[in-house]
Amino acid sequence: MKVLVVYCHPSPTSFTAAARDRALAGLRAGGHEVRLDDLYAEGFVPELSAWERTNHLAPPDTKPYIGPYAANLCWCEVLVLVYPTWWAGQPGMLKGWIDRVWVAGVAYELPDGANRIRPMLPNIRRIVAITSHGSTKLVNALEGEGGKRIVTRSLRVLCNKLTRTTWIALYNIDRSSLAEREAFLAKVERKMRELK
Amino acid sequence: MQVVVVVAHPNSDSFGHALAERAVSAAARAGHEVHLLDLYALGVSAAMTAEEHHAYHGDTPILDPVIAAHAALVRAADTLVFVYPTWWSTVPAILKGWLERTMAPGVAFVFDANGKVRPGLTNIRCIVGISTYGSPRAYVKLVNDNGRRTLTRALRLNTGLRTRRSWLGLYAIDTATAAQRAAFLDRVDRKMGSL
Numbered sequence: 001m002k003v004l005v006v007y008c009h010p011s012p013t014s015f016t017a018a019a020r021d022r023a024l025a026g027l028r029a030g031g032h033e034v035r036l037d038d039l040y041a042e043g044f045v046p047e048l049s050a051w052e053r054t055n056h057l058a059p060p061d062t063k064p065y066i067g068p069y070a071a072n073l074c075w076c077e078v079l080v081l082v083y084p085t086w087w088a089g090q091p092g093m094l095k096g097w098i099d100r101v102w103v104a105g106v107a108y109e110l111p112d113g114a115n116r117i118r119p120m121l122p123n124i125r126r127i128v129a130i131t132s133h134g135s136t137k138l139v140n141a142l143e144g145e146g147g148k149r150i151v152t153r154s155l156r157v158l159c160n161k162l163t164r165t166t167w168i169a170l171y172n173i174d175r176s177s178l179a180e181r182e183a184f185l186a187k188v189e190r191k192m193r194e195l196k
Numbered sequence: 197m198q199v200v201v202v203v204a205h206p207n208s209d210s211f212g213h214a215l216a217e218r219a220v221s222a223a224a225r226a227g228h229e230v231h232l233l234d235l236y237a238l239g240v241s242a243a244m245t246a247e248e249h250h251a252y253h254g255d256t257p258i259l260d261p262v263i264a265a266h267a268a269l270v271r272a273a274d275t276l277v278f279v280y281p282t283w284w285s286t287v288p289a290i291l292k293g294w295l296e297r298t299m300a301p302g303v304a305f306v307f308d309a310n311g312k313v314r315p316g317l318t319n320i321r322c323i324v325g326i327s328t329y330g331s332p333r334a335y336v337k338l339v340n341d342n343g344r345r346t347l348t349r350a351l352r353l354n355t356g357l358r359t360r361r362s363w364l365g366l367y368a369i370d371t372a373t374a375a376q377r378a379a380f381l382d383r384v385d386r387k388m389g390s391l
């Protein structure tokens with residue numbers, strides 16, 4: 001399958017970077033066609049500009065900066081997000097990729113006079129999130145699991161009606177053992193290799 | 197009281213800025229000391245840098261002097277007010293990044309001897325959210341209001357137990373009438389005037 005991996009972490013020596021490498025290894029072993037968007041390495045600018053806000057319904061060809069990112073999003077069948085969960089959600093950098101790339105003409109259309117947007121990414125059949133949490137699953141539940149809901153609801157409704165979501169998360173990472181982290185990485189690689 | 201108003205909207209002539217200005221003027225009129233942090237105007241970066249991430253668990257987790265000044269205001273504040281448009285069910289990237297970079301260890305929380313997170317924002321008595329939504333209220337409830345959850349739950353967990361939360365939302369803004377917008381501004385005025 002065509003798989004787009006969007007990776008977001010500022011540090012190349014992070015656990016998230018290791019998770020990305022294992023995800024890529026698994027995907028390649030599974031024979032998938034893979035593209036990678038590494039937001040930090042590519043110097044992605046996460047702040048939606050005043051012009052973009054004013055012209056948020058303008059066609060995407062008026063926003064050349066997002067062109068390659070939008071093309072990848074419209075190309076893939078599986079979207080894999082690899083990021084650390086900070087303050088219960090996606091890092092600002094990854095949120096910026098959503099704010100700026102999932103725009104009208106790419107992810108949705110808003111017909112005149114309507115309040116509800118119409119999805120435009122039927123090509124995406126699965127969204128996978130690979131993430132780590134500093135806090136426990138209980139604390140995340142108390143916090144409302146915003147990051148998870150953004151993936152499984154806000155983004156998912158713009159994809160295929162039958163889109164499935166896969167949540168692969170390591171909780172309480174700050175107090176996890178080396179064996180637990182290694183087991184998580186092995187799970188990431190296996191899940192990506194077995195992706196259907 | 198010390199009130200910090202954080203506004204995240206790229207357009208200085210936006211309804212979001214009108215809301216922030218109204219919030220500031222109402223709070224000032226009520227005798228509070230108000231600080232307005234306009235994240236776009238200040239050129240705040242939404243992306244935590246590798247250097248900041250490296251410093252996060254050290255003695256000086258905040259490297260940017262602008263962010264350090266904001267952190268000092270947060271430490272001295274009684275009320276935090278967030279004004280933003282909800283995009284994809286949560287806060288704009290610039291506000292998310294500001295939270296990550298400002299609400300660092302030693303500001304919003306501390307790690308205890310066991311590495312557990314303990315609240316650091318015990319000075320905060322009230323968190324107020326003021327947001328506009330493209331979607332109708334029922335749809336926002338359906339997909340979940342994750343920005344609201346981030347501020348009234350995740351951030352709230354790091355304040356004292358008695359911290360109050362207030363939420364003011366204008367839904368389906370694309371089809372809201374001028375009267376509805378004016379009424380919402382008045383609501384913000386009343387709320388901020390009676391903190």
